[in-house]
Amino acid sequence: MKKVKIYGSGESFEVEEELSLLDGLLNQGYFVDNSCNGMGTCGKCLVKIRSGNPNPISPSEQKHIKKADLDDGKRLSCYIRDWDEIEVELIEKEREGKILTEGYMPDFKRDYREGYGICLDIGTTTLALSLVDLKTGEILADASMVNTQKNYGLDVLTRISYANENPDGLEKLQKSIVGAINSMIGLVCKERSVSPTEIVSIVVAANTTMDHFLLGVDPSGLGRYPYKPAFTDGKKLKASEIGIEAGEDTVLYTLPHVSAFIGSDVVCGVYVFSKNEEIKDKNILFIDIGTNGEIVLSKKGELYGCSCAAGPALEGMNISCGMRAASGAIEDVFITREGIKLKVIDDTYPVGICGSGILALVKELLRTGTINKNGALVKKEDLLPYDYRRQLIKAEGKAREFIIGRHRNIYISQADIRQVQLAKGAILSGFVALVNAADLTFEDIDLVYVAGQFGSYLKEEFLVGTGILPKAFYDKIEYLGNSSKTGAYMALMSDQVKEDLEDLAKKVSYIELASTENYERIFIDSLAYPDFKDGEIVD
Numbered sequence: 001m002k003k004v005k006i007y008g009s010g011e012s013f014e015v016e017e018e019l020s021l022l023d024g025l026l027n028q029g030y031f032v033d034n035s036c037n038g039m040g041t042c043g044k045c046l047v048k049i050r051s052g053n054p055n056p057i058s059p060s061e062q063k064h065i066k067k068a069d070l071d072d073g074k075r076l077s078c079y080i081r082d083w084d085e086i087e088v089e090l091i092e093k094e095r096e097g098k099i100l101t102e103g104y105m106p107d108f109k110r111d112y113r114e115g116y117g118i119c120l121d122i123g124t125t126t127l128a129l130s131l132v133d134l135k136t137g138e139i140l141a142d143a144s145m146v147n148t149q150k151n152y153g154l155d156v157l158t159r160i161s162y163a164n165e166n167p168d169g170l171e172k173l174q175k176s177i178v179g180a181i182n183s184m185i186g187l188v189c190k191e192r193s194v195s196p197t198e199i200v201s202i203v204v205a206a207n208t209t210m211d212h213f214l215l216g217v218d219p220s221g222l223g224r225y226p227y228k229p230a231f232t233d234g235k236k237l238k239a240s241e242i243g244i245e246a247g248e249d250t251v252l253y254t255l256p257h258v259s260a261f262i263g264s265d266v267v268c269g270v271y272v273f274s275k276n277e278e279i280k281d282k283n284i285l286f287i288d289i290g291t292n293g294e295i296v297l298s299k300k301g302e303l304y305g306c307s308c309a310a311g312p313a314l315e316g317m318n319i320s321c322g323m324r325a326a327s328g329a330i331e332d333v334f335i336t337r338e339g340i341k342l343k344v345i346d347d348t349y350p351v352g353i354c355g356s357g358i359l360a361l362v363k364e365l366l367r368t369g370t371i372n373k374n375g376a377l378v379k380k381e382d383l384l385p386y387d388y389r390r391q392l393i394k395a396e397g398k399a400r401e402f403i404i405g406r407h408r409n410i411y412i413s414q415a416d417i418r419q420v421q422l423a424k425g426a427i428l429s430g431f432v433a434l435v436n437a438a439d440l441t442f443e444d445i446d447l448v449y450v451a452g453q454f455g456s457y458l459k460e461e462f463l464v465g466t467g468i469l470p471k472a473f474y475d476k477i478e479y480l481g482n483s484s485k486t487g488a489y490m491a492l493m494s495d496q497v498k499e500d501l502e503d504l505a506k507k508v509s510y511i512e513l514a515s516t517e518n519y520e521r522i523f524i525d526s527l528a529y530p531d532f533k534d535g536e537i538v539d
Contacts, residue, residue: 006030007050007089021047021054021088022077026151030090033323034151038078039158040064042318045077052086055079068409104480106275110137110493115200118185118246119492121265121485122206122214123147123452124156124291125315125324127180128485131188134200137493141191143184146324148176149213154312155291156209160223163213174216178243185246199246202239204254205488207263207292208232211254216242227260234264234502253498255491256505261307266294267505268487269451270303271497272480274504282446283438285431285473288484290452291315293427296508297434303508304437308430313419316354320401321410323352330357333404335364337388340404350405353412356458361404361412362420363465366532370402373529375421377402377414424468425527431470432526433516437509442472451480464537467530471537 001014004024015024022038022045033044043064054075061079062070074091113134121128128144152173153159163169189196204214208229212219215235221228239252255264266288273279273286284298293310296303316322316329323329328351332343343357344350353361365371370378370389377400380393394401394411401411435442448469450458460477463469469477480486490497513519531538 002083003085005085005087007048007087019081020078021080021083021086025077025088025090032077032090034078040076040078043076043320046074046091047077048072048074048089048091050087050089052088053083054086055082104272104483105486105489106272108275108490108494108497111495112137112493113200116140116194116198117492118188118199118202119485119488120181120202120204121482121488122177122204122210123265123484124207124210125150125154127177127184128482129181129184129188130485130489131185131192131194131199132489132492134493139489140194141188143187145180145184147210148180149173152176154317156207157223159213160209160219163218164220164223170213170216170218173213174242177210177214182243182245185244196245197247199250201492202244202246202250202252203488203492204252205264205268205484205491206254207265207294208257208260209263211235211257211263214242215254222260229257229260232257232259232505234498253491255488255498256502258305258505258508259307259510261292262294262296262305262508262510264487264501264505265452265484266296266305267501267508268485268490269449269480269483270296270298270508271490271501271504272483272486273449274298274301279447283440283444284447284449285434285445286449286451286480287427287431288452289314289427289450289458289468293430295427295430295434297438297440299438299440302438303504304434304511305508306430306434306511306513308426308513310423310426311419313416314355314359314423316352316358318419319353319358319416320413321352322358322416323354325354325356328352329354330404330410331360333357333361333364335368335370340392342404350410353404353410356462358412358416358420359458359462359466359468361402362417362529363462365402365412365417366465366529367535369532371417371529373531375417375527375529377417420466421527421529424466424529425523427468428470428526429519429523430513432522433511433513433519436522437511437516442470445473445476448473448477449480450477451483465530467528471530 005012013028025032061076115134117132117134119130127147130139131141152162209222217230234256235254237252239246239250257263281300286296288294291312293308296305312318327346328348329345330342330350330353331345334341380395383390392403401413403411464474
Protein backbone atom coordinates (compact mmCIF):
# COMPACT_ATOMS: atom_id res chain seq x y z
CA MET A 1 0.00 0.00 0.00
CA LYS A 2 1.13 3.54 -0.81
CA LYS A 3 0.67 6.38 1.69
CA VAL A 4 -0.82 9.81 0.96
CA LYS A 5 -0.90 12.82 3.28
CA ILE A 6 -3.06 15.87 2.51
CA TYR A 7 -1.10 19.06 3.11
CA GLY A 8 -2.63 21.46 5.63
CA SER A 9 -5.26 19.06 6.93
CA GLY A 10 -3.37 16.37 8.80
CA GLU A 11 -5.45 13.77 6.95
CA SER A 12 -3.78 10.69 5.49
CA PHE A 13 -4.78 7.43 3.84
CA GLU A 14 -3.42 4.47 1.93
CA VAL A 15 -3.81 3.64 -1.76
CA GLU A 16 -3.65 0.22 -3.38
CA GLU A 17 -0.55 -0.41 -5.48
CA GLU A 18 -2.31 -0.59 -8.86
CA LEU A 19 -4.14 2.73 -8.43
CA SER A 20 -3.04 6.22 -9.41
CA LEU A 21 -2.90 9.16 -7.03
CA LEU A 22 -6.04 10.51 -8.74
CA ASP A 23 -7.86 7.21 -8.07
CA GLY A 24 -6.84 7.33 -4.44
CA LEU A 25 -7.97 10.91 -3.94
CA LEU A 26 -11.34 10.31 -5.63
CA ASN A 27 -11.94 7.11 -3.66
CA GLN A 28 -11.45 9.11 -0.46
CA GLY A 29 -13.97 11.72 -1.59
CA TYR A 30 -11.57 14.57 -2.36
CA PHE A 31 -12.47 16.94 -5.20
CA VAL A 32 -10.02 16.80 -8.10
CA ASP A 33 -11.04 18.22 -11.45
CA ASN A 34 -10.69 15.47 -14.07
CA SER A 35 -12.57 15.96 -17.30
CA CYS A 36 -11.20 12.80 -18.94
CA ASN A 37 -11.69 10.38 -16.02
CA GLY A 38 -7.98 9.83 -15.54
CA MET A 39 -7.16 9.10 -19.18
CA GLY A 40 -4.31 11.63 -19.10
CA THR A 41 -5.64 13.91 -21.82
CA CYS A 42 -7.39 16.89 -20.17
CA GLY A 43 -4.58 18.28 -18.02
CA LYS A 44 -7.01 19.25 -15.24
CA CYS A 45 -6.10 17.02 -12.27
CA LEU A 46 -3.22 19.15 -10.97
CA VAL A 47 -1.95 18.73 -7.43
CA LYS A 48 1.11 20.24 -5.80
CA ILE A 49 3.71 17.78 -4.52
CA ARG A 50 4.91 18.98 -1.12
CA SER A 51 7.17 16.03 -0.33
CA GLY A 52 7.73 12.43 -1.32
CA ASN A 53 9.05 10.33 -4.14
CA PRO A 54 6.58 10.15 -7.04
CA ASN A 55 7.57 8.58 -10.34
CA PRO A 56 9.43 11.00 -12.65
CA ILE A 57 7.41 13.10 -15.05
CA SER A 58 6.95 11.58 -18.49
CA PRO A 59 6.91 13.44 -21.83
CA SER A 60 3.18 12.68 -22.12
CA GLU A 61 2.45 14.29 -18.76
CA GLN A 62 4.79 17.20 -19.36
CA LYS A 63 3.03 18.34 -22.52
CA HIS A 64 -0.17 18.91 -20.49
CA ILE A 65 1.46 21.11 -17.82
CA LYS A 66 2.59 24.71 -18.18
CA LYS A 67 6.22 25.45 -17.29
CA ALA A 68 5.17 27.79 -14.47
CA ASP A 69 3.13 24.98 -12.89
CA LEU A 70 5.99 22.52 -13.25
CA ASP A 71 8.37 24.98 -11.62
CA ASP A 72 5.87 25.30 -8.77
CA GLY A 73 5.95 21.56 -8.12
CA LYS A 74 2.64 20.70 -9.69
CA ARG A 75 1.90 17.36 -11.33
CA LEU A 76 -1.07 15.59 -12.89
CA SER A 77 -2.37 13.15 -10.31
CA CYS A 78 -3.53 10.63 -12.93
CA TYR A 79 0.10 10.17 -14.06
CA ILE A 80 1.44 9.58 -10.56
CA ARG A 81 1.35 5.84 -9.98
CA ASP A 82 4.56 4.91 -8.15
CA TRP A 83 5.50 6.27 -4.73
CA ASP A 84 6.05 5.12 -1.17
CA GLU A 85 4.85 8.10 0.82
CA ILE A 86 3.74 11.42 -0.62
CA GLU A 87 2.31 14.71 0.68
CA VAL A 88 0.06 16.60 -1.73
CA GLU A 89 -1.65 19.96 -1.71
CA LEU A 90 -5.04 20.08 -3.42
CA ILE A 91 -5.18 23.00 -5.85
CA GLU A 92 -8.88 23.79 -6.28
CA LYS A 93 -11.86 23.43 -4.00
CA GLU A 94 -15.17 22.67 -5.63
CA ARG A 95 -17.31 25.77 -6.02
CA GLU A 96 -21.07 25.94 -5.70
CA GLY A 97 -22.54 26.16 -9.17
CA LYS A 98 -25.51 27.91 -10.74
CA ILE A 99 -28.16 25.25 -11.29
CA LEU A 100 -31.46 25.93 -12.98
CA THR A 101 -34.50 24.57 -11.16
CA GLU A 102 -37.37 26.52 -12.73
CA GLY A 103 -39.09 26.38 -16.11
CA TYR A 104 -42.22 27.23 -18.10
CA MET A 105 -45.30 25.49 -16.65
CA PRO A 106 -48.27 24.82 -18.97
CA ASP A 107 -51.81 24.36 -17.74
CA PHE A 108 -52.90 20.77 -17.04
CA LYS A 109 -55.42 18.92 -14.89
CA ARG A 110 -53.97 17.82 -11.55
CA ASP A 111 -54.90 14.75 -9.47
CA TYR A 112 -54.78 15.91 -5.85
CA ARG A 113 -54.21 13.43 -3.03
CA GLU A 114 -52.74 13.13 0.45
CA GLY A 115 -49.02 13.08 1.15
CA TYR A 116 -45.88 14.54 -0.37
CA GLY A 117 -44.07 13.87 -3.60
CA ILE A 118 -40.69 14.44 -5.18
CA CYS A 119 -40.06 15.43 -8.79
CA LEU A 120 -36.48 15.00 -9.91
CA ASP A 121 -34.40 15.87 -12.95
CA ILE A 122 -31.21 13.83 -13.30
CA GLY A 123 -28.79 15.27 -15.82
CA THR A 124 -25.25 14.24 -16.66
CA THR A 125 -23.93 17.41 -15.02
CA THR A 126 -26.55 18.52 -12.50
CA LEU A 127 -29.46 17.31 -10.37
CA ALA A 128 -32.58 19.33 -9.51
CA LEU A 129 -35.33 18.21 -7.13
CA SER A 130 -38.54 19.64 -5.68
CA LEU A 131 -40.68 18.66 -2.71
CA VAL A 132 -44.39 18.90 -3.58
CA ASP A 133 -47.51 18.93 -1.43
CA LEU A 134 -49.71 16.50 -3.39
CA LYS A 135 -52.86 17.84 -1.69
CA THR A 136 -52.39 21.33 -3.17
CA GLY A 137 -49.77 20.91 -5.91
CA GLU A 138 -47.59 23.54 -4.23
CA ILE A 139 -43.83 23.22 -4.65
CA LEU A 140 -42.63 23.55 -1.06
CA ALA A 141 -38.85 23.49 -1.50
CA ASP A 142 -36.14 23.01 -4.12
CA ALA A 143 -32.68 21.50 -3.98
CA SER A 144 -29.98 21.13 -6.59
CA MET A 145 -26.40 19.99 -6.83
CA VAL A 146 -23.73 18.87 -9.23
CA ASN A 147 -24.11 15.22 -10.25
CA THR A 148 -21.77 13.39 -7.88
CA GLN A 149 -20.96 10.89 -10.62
CA LYS A 150 -18.63 13.55 -12.09
CA ASN A 151 -15.74 11.81 -10.29
CA TYR A 152 -16.20 8.89 -12.68
CA GLY A 153 -16.26 11.00 -15.86
CA LEU A 154 -17.85 14.19 -17.15
CA ASP A 155 -19.78 12.60 -20.01
CA VAL A 156 -22.00 9.54 -20.28
CA LEU A 157 -19.63 7.48 -22.43
CA THR A 158 -16.76 7.89 -19.94
CA ARG A 159 -19.06 6.76 -17.11
CA ILE A 160 -20.31 3.82 -19.15
CA SER A 161 -16.68 2.81 -19.72
CA TYR A 162 -16.06 3.07 -15.98
CA ALA A 163 -19.05 0.83 -15.27
CA ASN A 164 -17.88 -1.71 -17.83
CA GLU A 165 -14.21 -1.75 -16.89
CA ASN A 166 -14.53 -1.98 -13.10
CA PRO A 167 -16.16 -4.96 -11.34
CA ASP A 168 -17.96 -2.64 -8.90
CA GLY A 169 -18.24 0.28 -11.32
CA LEU A 170 -22.01 0.16 -11.82
CA GLU A 171 -22.57 -0.29 -8.08
CA LYS A 172 -20.45 2.80 -7.33
CA LEU A 173 -22.28 4.88 -9.92
CA GLN A 174 -25.65 3.83 -8.52
CA LYS A 175 -24.65 4.48 -4.92
CA SER A 176 -23.29 7.87 -5.93
CA ILE A 177 -26.55 9.05 -7.49
CA VAL A 178 -28.77 7.49 -4.82
CA GLY A 179 -26.65 9.09 -2.12
CA ALA A 180 -27.05 12.48 -3.78
CA ILE A 181 -30.83 12.02 -4.04
CA ASN A 182 -31.06 11.05 -0.37
CA SER A 183 -29.04 14.12 0.56
CA MET A 184 -31.35 16.45 -1.41
CA ILE A 185 -34.50 14.78 -0.05
CA GLY A 186 -33.12 15.30 3.45
CA LEU A 187 -32.51 18.99 2.74
CA VAL A 188 -35.95 19.80 1.34
CA CYS A 189 -37.74 17.79 4.02
CA LYS A 190 -35.79 19.49 6.80
CA GLU A 191 -36.54 22.91 5.29
CA ARG A 192 -40.32 22.31 5.49
CA SER A 193 -40.39 20.07 8.59
CA VAL A 194 -41.58 17.09 6.60
CA SER A 195 -40.50 13.55 7.37
CA PRO A 196 -39.10 11.61 4.38
CA THR A 197 -41.44 8.79 5.42
CA GLU A 198 -44.37 11.04 4.41
CA ILE A 199 -43.20 10.97 0.78
CA VAL A 200 -45.51 8.67 -1.18
CA SER A 201 -44.33 9.21 -4.76
CA ILE A 202 -41.12 10.10 -6.62
CA VAL A 203 -41.05 10.82 -10.37
CA VAL A 204 -37.77 10.99 -12.27
CA ALA A 205 -36.94 12.53 -15.62
CA ALA A 206 -33.44 11.76 -16.84
CA ASN A 207 -31.35 10.98 -19.84
CA THR A 208 -31.33 7.31 -20.72
CA THR A 209 -27.88 6.57 -19.31
CA MET A 210 -28.56 8.26 -15.98
CA ASP A 211 -31.75 6.19 -15.65
CA HIS A 212 -29.78 2.97 -16.19
CA PHE A 213 -27.29 4.03 -13.51
CA LEU A 214 -30.07 4.99 -11.09
CA LEU A 215 -31.78 1.62 -11.43
CA GLY A 216 -28.51 -0.33 -11.47
CA VAL A 217 -29.15 -1.69 -14.97
CA ASP A 218 -26.23 -2.73 -17.17
CA PRO A 219 -25.48 0.28 -19.45
CA SER A 220 -23.01 -1.50 -21.77
CA GLY A 221 -25.44 -1.50 -24.73
CA LEU A 222 -25.46 2.31 -24.58
CA GLY A 223 -21.71 2.53 -25.09
CA ARG A 224 -21.30 0.64 -28.34
CA TYR A 225 -22.97 0.42 -31.72
CA PRO A 226 -25.90 -0.03 -32.33
CA TYR A 227 -26.44 1.80 -28.99
CA LYS A 228 -29.33 -0.21 -27.60
CA PRO A 229 -30.65 0.61 -24.12
CA ALA A 230 -31.75 -2.22 -21.86
CA PHE A 231 -35.15 -0.50 -21.64
CA THR A 232 -36.94 2.63 -22.88
CA ASP A 233 -40.34 2.32 -21.18
CA GLY A 234 -41.21 3.91 -17.86
CA LYS A 235 -40.35 1.90 -14.75
CA LYS A 236 -42.36 1.63 -11.53
CA LEU A 237 -40.88 0.17 -8.34
CA LYS A 238 -40.50 0.79 -4.62
CA ALA A 239 -37.94 3.54 -4.00
CA SER A 240 -36.49 1.50 -1.14
CA GLU A 241 -35.44 -1.22 -3.61
CA ILE A 242 -32.57 0.97 -4.83
CA GLY A 243 -31.75 2.55 -1.48
CA ILE A 244 -33.74 5.79 -1.66
CA GLU A 245 -34.64 6.84 1.88
CA ALA A 246 -38.32 7.76 1.95
CA GLY A 247 -41.46 5.90 2.97
CA GLU A 248 -41.46 2.11 3.14
CA ASP A 249 -43.93 1.91 0.24
CA THR A 250 -42.88 5.06 -1.62
CA VAL A 251 -43.35 4.50 -5.34
CA LEU A 252 -40.55 5.48 -7.72
CA TYR A 253 -41.58 6.11 -11.31
CA THR A 254 -38.99 6.77 -14.01
CA LEU A 255 -40.39 8.33 -17.17
CA PRO A 256 -40.06 6.77 -20.67
CA HIS A 257 -37.25 7.31 -23.19
CA VAL A 258 -37.11 7.34 -26.99
CA SER A 259 -33.66 5.85 -27.60
CA ALA A 260 -30.18 5.52 -26.16
CA PHE A 261 -29.54 9.23 -26.49
CA ILE A 262 -32.99 10.79 -26.34
CA GLY A 263 -34.21 10.33 -22.80
CA SER A 264 -37.24 11.17 -20.74
CA ASP A 265 -35.77 14.61 -20.03
CA VAL A 266 -36.25 15.44 -23.72
CA VAL A 267 -39.65 13.73 -23.88
CA CYS A 268 -40.71 16.01 -21.02
CA GLY A 269 -39.44 19.07 -22.86
CA VAL A 270 -41.39 18.19 -26.00
CA TYR A 271 -44.50 17.52 -23.94
CA VAL A 272 -44.20 20.85 -22.13
CA PHE A 273 -44.08 22.94 -25.30
CA SER A 274 -46.66 20.78 -27.11
CA LYS A 275 -49.27 21.70 -24.49
CA ASN A 276 -49.38 25.17 -26.03
CA GLU A 277 -52.37 24.94 -28.37
CA GLU A 278 -51.34 28.12 -30.20
CA ILE A 279 -48.34 26.42 -31.81
CA LYS A 280 -49.75 23.00 -32.72
CA ASP A 281 -49.79 23.86 -36.44
CA LYS A 282 -46.30 25.36 -36.45
CA ASN A 283 -42.85 23.95 -37.19
CA ILE A 284 -40.95 23.84 -33.92
CA LEU A 285 -37.34 22.94 -33.13
CA PHE A 286 -36.56 21.90 -29.56
CA ILE A 287 -33.01 21.53 -28.31
CA ASP A 288 -31.57 20.60 -24.95
CA ILE A 289 -27.97 21.77 -25.11
CA GLY A 290 -25.52 19.96 -22.85
CA THR A 291 -22.80 17.34 -23.10
CA ASN A 292 -25.10 15.81 -25.67
CA GLY A 293 -27.31 17.98 -27.85
CA GLU A 294 -30.74 16.40 -28.07
CA ILE A 295 -32.94 17.85 -30.80
CA VAL A 296 -36.57 17.24 -31.68
CA LEU A 297 -38.34 18.75 -34.69
CA SER A 298 -42.11 19.01 -34.62
CA LYS A 299 -43.44 19.44 -38.16
CA LYS A 300 -46.97 20.45 -37.26
CA GLY A 301 -47.05 17.67 -34.68
CA GLU A 302 -45.03 15.07 -36.62
CA LEU A 303 -41.94 14.38 -34.50
CA TYR A 304 -38.35 13.69 -35.58
CA GLY A 305 -35.47 13.40 -33.11
CA CYS A 306 -31.71 13.03 -33.06
CA SER A 307 -28.80 13.34 -30.67
CA CYS A 308 -25.42 14.83 -31.39
CA ALA A 309 -22.29 14.33 -29.30
CA ALA A 310 -21.46 17.94 -28.49
CA GLY A 311 -19.00 16.87 -25.81
CA PRO A 312 -18.28 18.76 -22.58
CA ALA A 313 -16.48 21.74 -24.17
CA LEU A 314 -19.59 23.93 -24.33
CA GLU A 315 -20.05 23.47 -20.58
CA GLY A 316 -16.50 24.61 -19.82
CA MET A 317 -14.91 21.17 -19.66
CA ASN A 318 -11.94 20.02 -21.79
CA ILE A 319 -11.09 23.72 -22.13
CA SER A 320 -7.73 24.99 -20.86
CA CYS A 321 -9.17 27.47 -18.36
CA GLY A 322 -12.70 26.07 -18.39
CA MET A 323 -14.84 25.48 -15.33
CA ARG A 324 -18.46 24.99 -14.34
CA ALA A 325 -20.82 27.94 -13.95
CA ALA A 326 -19.78 28.65 -10.37
CA SER A 327 -18.55 31.61 -8.36
CA GLY A 328 -15.58 33.22 -10.12
CA ALA A 329 -16.46 31.90 -13.57
CA ILE A 330 -16.37 34.37 -16.46
CA GLU A 331 -19.83 34.20 -18.05
CA ASP A 332 -19.66 37.02 -20.59
CA VAL A 333 -16.87 38.76 -22.50
CA PHE A 334 -16.66 42.02 -24.44
CA ILE A 335 -13.57 42.81 -26.52
CA THR A 336 -12.98 46.51 -27.13
CA ARG A 337 -10.06 48.66 -28.30
CA GLU A 338 -9.78 49.93 -24.75
CA GLY A 339 -9.47 46.43 -23.33
CA ILE A 340 -11.48 43.35 -22.37
CA LYS A 341 -14.55 43.65 -20.17
CA LEU A 342 -15.59 40.58 -18.20
CA LYS A 343 -18.80 39.62 -16.45
CA VAL A 344 -18.02 37.22 -13.59
CA ILE A 345 -20.48 35.12 -11.60
CA ASP A 346 -20.97 36.70 -8.13
CA ASP A 347 -18.95 39.74 -9.31
CA THR A 348 -15.85 38.25 -7.79
CA TYR A 349 -12.26 37.59 -8.83
CA PRO A 350 -12.21 35.57 -12.09
CA VAL A 351 -10.70 32.10 -11.76
CA GLY A 352 -11.81 30.47 -15.04
CA ILE A 353 -14.35 30.62 -17.82
CA CYS A 354 -17.64 28.69 -17.99
CA GLY A 355 -19.63 27.59 -21.02
CA SER A 356 -21.54 30.81 -21.67
CA GLY A 357 -18.33 32.78 -21.31
CA ILE A 358 -16.54 30.52 -23.78
CA LEU A 359 -19.24 31.05 -26.40
CA ALA A 360 -19.30 34.79 -25.68
CA LEU A 361 -15.54 34.89 -26.17
CA VAL A 362 -15.60 32.91 -29.41
CA LYS A 363 -18.36 35.19 -30.71
CA GLU A 364 -16.24 38.24 -29.84
CA LEU A 365 -13.15 36.73 -31.47
CA LEU A 366 -15.18 36.22 -34.64
CA ARG A 367 -16.70 39.69 -34.47
CA THR A 368 -13.30 41.34 -34.11
CA GLY A 369 -11.68 39.22 -36.81
CA THR A 370 -9.33 37.60 -34.30
CA ILE A 371 -10.37 34.20 -35.61
CA ASN A 372 -11.70 33.47 -39.09
CA LYS A 373 -14.61 31.30 -40.21
CA ASN A 374 -12.29 28.27 -40.25
CA GLY A 375 -11.50 28.81 -36.58
CA ALA A 376 -7.88 29.87 -37.06
CA LEU A 377 -6.53 32.37 -34.52
CA VAL A 378 -4.77 35.27 -36.23
CA LYS A 379 -0.96 35.21 -36.04
CA LYS A 380 0.58 37.93 -33.92
CA GLU A 381 3.13 38.75 -36.62
CA ASP A 382 0.35 39.36 -39.12
CA LEU A 383 -1.06 42.22 -37.05
CA LEU A 384 0.12 45.80 -37.33
CA PRO A 385 2.24 47.10 -34.41
CA TYR A 386 -0.54 49.37 -33.15
CA ASP A 387 -3.30 46.72 -33.42
CA TYR A 388 -4.90 46.39 -29.96
CA ARG A 389 -5.12 42.61 -30.39
CA ARG A 390 -1.32 42.11 -30.54
CA GLN A 391 -0.85 42.40 -26.79
CA LEU A 392 -3.63 39.85 -26.19
CA ILE A 393 -2.13 37.08 -28.31
CA LYS A 394 0.59 34.89 -26.86
CA ALA A 395 2.59 32.48 -29.00
CA GLU A 396 4.81 29.62 -27.82
CA GLY A 397 6.18 27.88 -30.87
CA LYS A 398 3.23 26.92 -33.04
CA ALA A 399 0.75 27.14 -30.14
CA ARG A 400 -1.26 30.37 -29.84
CA GLU A 401 -3.42 31.69 -27.02
CA PHE A 402 -5.69 34.69 -26.60
CA ILE A 403 -5.30 36.17 -23.11
CA ILE A 404 -8.41 37.48 -21.35
CA GLY A 405 -7.28 37.61 -17.72
CA ARG A 406 -3.61 38.32 -17.10
CA HIS A 407 -3.83 38.19 -13.30
CA ARG A 408 -4.66 34.48 -13.38
CA ASN A 409 -3.41 33.79 -16.89
CA ILE A 410 -6.91 33.01 -18.13
CA TYR A 411 -6.92 32.37 -21.86
CA ILE A 412 -8.44 30.44 -24.73
CA SER A 413 -6.12 28.41 -26.94
CA GLN A 414 -6.30 27.43 -30.56
CA ALA A 415 -7.06 23.88 -29.40
CA ASP A 416 -9.95 25.19 -27.25
CA ILE A 417 -11.40 27.04 -30.24
CA ARG A 418 -11.29 23.78 -32.20
CA GLN A 419 -13.13 21.96 -29.40
CA VAL A 420 -15.91 24.55 -29.51
CA GLN A 421 -15.94 24.28 -33.30
CA LEU A 422 -16.44 20.51 -33.17
CA ALA A 423 -19.29 20.89 -30.66
CA LYS A 424 -20.93 23.62 -32.72
CA GLY A 425 -20.59 21.52 -35.88
CA ALA A 426 -22.20 18.52 -34.19
CA ILE A 427 -25.24 20.51 -33.03
CA LEU A 428 -25.76 22.42 -36.27
CA SER A 429 -25.43 19.22 -38.31
CA GLY A 430 -28.24 17.73 -36.21
CA PHE A 431 -30.48 20.66 -37.12
CA VAL A 432 -29.64 20.24 -40.80
CA ALA A 433 -30.31 16.48 -40.74
CA LEU A 434 -33.71 16.86 -39.04
CA VAL A 435 -34.84 19.71 -41.28
CA ASN A 436 -33.80 17.68 -44.34
CA ALA A 437 -35.64 14.60 -43.04
CA ALA A 438 -38.82 16.64 -42.64
CA ASP A 439 -38.39 18.21 -46.10
CA LEU A 440 -38.20 21.70 -44.61
CA THR A 441 -35.73 24.60 -44.69
CA PHE A 442 -34.42 26.72 -41.82
CA GLU A 443 -36.71 29.51 -42.98
CA ASP A 444 -39.70 27.19 -42.48
CA ILE A 445 -39.01 26.96 -38.74
CA ASP A 446 -41.43 29.11 -36.74
CA LEU A 447 -40.01 28.73 -33.23
CA VAL A 448 -36.86 27.37 -31.58
CA TYR A 449 -37.19 26.28 -27.96
CA VAL A 450 -33.99 26.03 -25.94
CA ALA A 451 -34.11 24.02 -22.72
CA GLY A 452 -31.77 22.58 -20.17
CA GLN A 453 -29.44 23.77 -17.44
CA PHE A 454 -26.77 25.08 -19.79
CA GLY A 455 -28.91 26.26 -22.69
CA SER A 456 -30.99 28.57 -20.52
CA TYR A 457 -27.93 30.69 -19.73
CA LEU A 458 -26.99 31.19 -23.38
CA LYS A 459 -27.95 34.45 -24.98
CA GLU A 460 -29.38 34.41 -28.47
CA GLU A 461 -26.35 36.36 -29.67
CA PHE A 462 -24.01 33.63 -28.36
CA LEU A 463 -25.92 30.86 -30.13
CA VAL A 464 -26.24 32.65 -33.47
CA GLY A 465 -22.93 34.53 -33.21
CA THR A 466 -20.97 31.28 -32.97
CA GLY A 467 -23.05 29.49 -35.59
CA ILE A 468 -24.51 26.90 -33.24
CA LEU A 469 -27.86 28.14 -34.53
CA PRO A 470 -28.21 29.58 -38.04
CA LYS A 471 -28.93 33.27 -38.58
CA ALA A 472 -32.41 32.30 -39.84
CA PHE A 473 -33.33 31.43 -36.23
CA TYR A 474 -32.58 34.90 -34.88
CA ASP A 475 -35.61 36.37 -33.07
CA LYS A 476 -37.29 32.94 -33.10
CA ILE A 477 -35.61 31.60 -29.97
CA GLU A 478 -37.48 31.12 -26.69
CA TYR A 479 -36.25 29.55 -23.45
CA LEU A 480 -38.18 26.84 -21.59
CA GLY A 481 -35.94 26.57 -18.52
CA ASN A 482 -35.74 23.19 -16.81
CA SER A 483 -38.51 21.54 -18.84
CA SER A 484 -37.27 18.13 -17.68
CA LYS A 485 -38.20 18.80 -14.06
CA THR A 486 -41.38 20.54 -15.18
CA GLY A 487 -42.42 17.35 -16.99
CA ALA A 488 -41.55 15.29 -13.91
CA TYR A 489 -43.73 17.61 -11.79
CA MET A 490 -46.64 17.26 -14.23
CA ALA A 491 -46.34 13.46 -14.17
CA LEU A 492 -46.15 13.52 -10.37
CA MET A 493 -49.44 15.43 -10.26
CA SER A 494 -51.29 13.57 -13.02
CA ASP A 495 -51.68 9.93 -14.03
CA GLN A 496 -52.91 11.15 -17.42
CA VAL A 497 -49.62 12.96 -18.01
CA LYS A 498 -47.75 9.72 -17.31
CA GLU A 499 -49.83 8.01 -20.00
CA ASP A 500 -49.35 10.94 -22.39
CA LEU A 501 -45.57 10.79 -21.96
CA GLU A 502 -45.53 7.05 -22.66
CA ASP A 503 -47.47 7.67 -25.88
CA LEU A 504 -45.34 10.65 -26.88
CA ALA A 505 -42.07 8.74 -26.50
CA LYS A 506 -43.32 6.19 -29.03
CA LYS A 507 -44.23 8.87 -31.58
CA VAL A 508 -40.75 10.35 -32.01
CA SER A 509 -39.03 9.05 -35.16
CA TYR A 510 -35.39 8.71 -34.13
CA ILE A 511 -32.80 9.55 -36.78
CA GLU A 512 -29.31 8.09 -36.42
CA LEU A 513 -27.06 10.87 -37.72
CA ALA A 514 -24.20 8.55 -38.65
CA SER A 515 -26.55 6.67 -40.99
CA THR A 516 -27.97 9.82 -42.57
CA GLU A 517 -27.23 10.29 -46.27
CA ASN A 518 -24.23 12.60 -46.83
CA TYR A 519 -23.86 13.17 -43.09
CA GLU A 520 -20.07 13.52 -43.27
CA ARG A 521 -20.49 16.38 -45.74
CA ILE A 522 -23.24 17.94 -43.59
CA PHE A 523 -20.97 17.80 -40.55
CA ILE A 524 -17.97 19.27 -42.37
CA ASP A 525 -20.08 22.12 -43.75
CA SER A 526 -21.48 22.75 -40.28
CA LEU A 527 -18.01 23.27 -38.81
CA ALA A 528 -17.56 26.68 -40.42
CA TYR A 529 -18.01 29.63 -38.10
CA PRO A 530 -20.19 32.50 -39.36
CA ASP A 531 -18.63 35.32 -41.38
CA PHE A 532 -18.60 38.76 -39.81
CA LYS A 533 -18.26 42.12 -41.52
CA ASP A 534 -18.15 45.39 -39.57
CA GLY A 535 -19.18 43.46 -36.48
CA GLU A 536 -22.28 41.92 -38.04
CA ILE A 537 -22.94 38.41 -39.34
CA VAL A 538 -22.85 38.18 -43.13
CA ASP A 539 -25.63 36.18 -44.78
